[in-house]
Amino acid sequence: MSAEKMGTRGLGNEEKEGALSPEDLSEMLAAGTKEVHEKAENTQFVKDFLRGRIRKELFKLGAVALYYTYTAMEEEIERNKDHPQFAPLYFPAELHRHEALARDLEYFYGPEWRNQITCSKATQCYVDRIHQVGEEDPVLLVAHAYTRYMGDLSGGQVLKKVAQRALKLPPTGEGLEFYQFDGIHSAKAFKQLYRSRMNELELDMDTKKRLVDEAVKAFQFNMEVFEELEEIGKTFQEDVLDAGMPVHGAMDGDISKCPYYAAKMAASGGTAYMCQMAMVVLRHPTGQVLFATWFAALAGLAAWYLM
Known part of the structure; x- marks a missing residue:
């Protein structure tokens, strides 16, 4: 569904958010994940990435980790798309990433890419948790979707520009389709809509706190993947591109x-x-x-x- 058609799903009034309360889920998630979010941004892998020090092979492995993560998350989202505590956040055409990641992997690894990739240990732990949540406690999918998709629409757009320049990827977008949201005209407006939908979910305070805890876990899983990639990178001999920016x-x-x-x-x-x-x-x-x-x-x- 295109951004222009989102009005049929209630965008009109949601574009104008009123004063937010500290008890709104979006505010609780932002506050509750602030510390772990900063830790994730300060992992060595992310700092190197942001200053343009990117090994191409490591970037490819990062895309593999994302492919397994989003495949798991979107399988569980599809399974629970009618769940009353997740259905308002179901935006497959606008958000789902696993098909775009498949195209990126085909670009990097060729038509037989599926036979060349495996799920790493850290990624498998992340995937297992997503499947567990989807099967046993679907409301917690909200935390995983928030953590991933909102990041993709924000900081992810920064990473796209850095990667395209440092790896000299085609300006037409091959290898970076993961970062391209063709169904969203305005990332800012869509994020506002998404947070509004989150705040309208009928959740008690205990459930909101559990969602904050789950979002913290999601960031921790991401950090474990970053740390794993950093360790793998130490074994590579490939030269890296360094934009030379201070970190x-x-x-x-x-x-x-x-x-x-x-x-x-x-x-x-x-x-x-x-x-x-x-x-x-x-x-x-x-x-x-x-x-x-x-x-x-x-x-x-x-x-x-x-x-």
């Missing part, structure tokens, strides 16, 4: 050099910090070329952090 581990104690910090300051009106960051970047040998791309990337990270 937390290379700041020499100067927090103003941190891209994530600069993005947060920009989102909160810290113009001076953005100017300082711009000067640091423009003095870097590759900064003049990459400045525009990274400015967009940092803004995207801030938007996801603050959603």
Whole structure:
């Protein structure tokens, strides 16, 4: 279903959210996952990715992990699409990713890609939990869907730009279809709709707290996959592409050099910090070329952090 047709599903009034309450599910999830979200963003794998240090083989393995994860999640979503505590969040045409991931894997591995991939140990743990939730406690699928899809529509768009540039992937989108949501015209409007639908679910406070706990687990599963990929990457001899942008581990104690910090300051009106960051970047040998791309990337990270 296209974004233009979503009005038939009640988008009209949901575009204008009223004042949110701390007890709204979207607010509880954002607050309850803030700490683990920051930890996930600070894993070495993610930091290297964001500064353009991407091994192509590792990127391919990341796509494999995503394929198994989304296949499991979307199987359980289909199984529970009429469940009253999940049905309002059923947007297969707009959100489902496993078919796009299949096309990405065919691009990277060729037509026999299914015979060349396996589910890693960390990914299998994630997959097993998703299936357990879908079979035993379907309302908890809300936490997994929120964690994955909202991230894909936010920070995921940053990763797409970094990967396309660092891996020199085709501008026509091959290998990155996972990040392309053809059924969504406005990511911002859709996320607003999705959060509104979440807040309208008839859930008691105990269930909302269980959903927050499950969302934390989802982030932890993701971190375990990141850590597994980082360990695998240590065995590769392939050269990496380095955009040379400073990350937390290379700041020499100067927090103003941190891209994530600069993005947060920009989102909160810290113009001076953005100017300082711009000067640091423009003095870097590759900064003049990459400045525009990274400015967009940092803004995207801030938007996801603050959603």
